[in-house]
Amino acid sequence: MKTATRAAGRLVEAILAAILPADCLLCEQTLPWRQEGGVCPPCWERLPWAPGYRPRRGVLDALLWAADYDGPIRSLVHGLKFADMDALAPALGRRMASRLGPIIFGHRTDLIVPVPLHFWRRFRRGYNQAELLARAIARPAGLPLDIRAVRRRRAGRRQLGLSRLERRRSLAGCFAARPSRVRGRTILLVDDVVTTGATLEACARVLLHAGARRVVGCVLARTPKNM
Ligand SMILES: [Zn+2]
The missing domain is CATH 3.40.50.2020 (Rossmann fold)
Known part of the structure; x- marks a missing residue:
């Protein structure tokens, strides 16, 4: 049951993540369209x-x-x-x-x-x-x-x-x-x-x-x- 709830939670998160613009994990600026792994290109460079x-x-x-x-x-x-x-x-x-x-x-x-x-x-x-x-x-x-x-x-x-x-x-x-x-x-x-x-x-x-x-x-x- 707990696993099912967690799976449902992940699904909701995945849907929200697809709709809403996300922030870079490091600098917290809005992520550009081209990004990798939730980190913006300048942060990867740095x-x-x-x-x-x-x-x-x-x-x-x-x-x-x-x-x-x-x-x-x-x-x-x-x-x-x-x-x-x-x-x-x-x-x-x-x-x-x-x-x-x-x-x-x-x-x-x-x-x-x-x-x-x-x-x-x-x-x-x-x-x-x-x-x-x-x-x-x-x-x-x-x-x-x-x-x-x-x-x-x-x-x-x-x-x-x-x-x-x-x-x-x-x-x-x-x-x-x-x-x-x-x-x-x-x-x-x-x-x-x-x-x-x-x-x-x-x-x-x-x-x-x-x-x-x-x-x-x-x-x-x-x-x-x-x-
Ligand atoms: Zn960043």
Whole structure:
């Protein structure tokens, strides 16, 4: 019943959105006719991309990021996570891919895998933002995408506010990887934001255990100082 009400609510929102002019998610000016993902062209132009990468010791070979988790990037990630802004993800993902393309190529990855959401959370949100970003990266990179290589078995606790050790503990046993899909592959593991890296590391651990050769983490945004 709740789902039906929510679906009806979404339908009404979709109809209203089609009739009424909407505002840019970032500058709140009325959106022009030509716009992408609810953001106006000048705001897309002004996004403070800051791509980079850092080699790591441990289960992740390296971490790549397209921006810092701050300012307008932070607002867009919030839109993706909490405001049903799934139209935003392909537009963001394409731009993320164009910034990271050469770095991704340099790591010789041969399979793109998104960090999974628990099926119930995915069902309620209607999409997995990491999967939408991974899809947008896979296309221009010409790499295969496998959204079922890793599965989330438990939803896990909310990660916000937990220490690094607490995060690691709460994630133990959360993920399972399918050996037939990942054996011998060098995997680009995609997520929206990295804070301590505990989620990426938990996924990388099961991927390596299932026979993956190497795992490289790739995120839209990293919280400064933590990684
Ligand atoms: Zn704008």
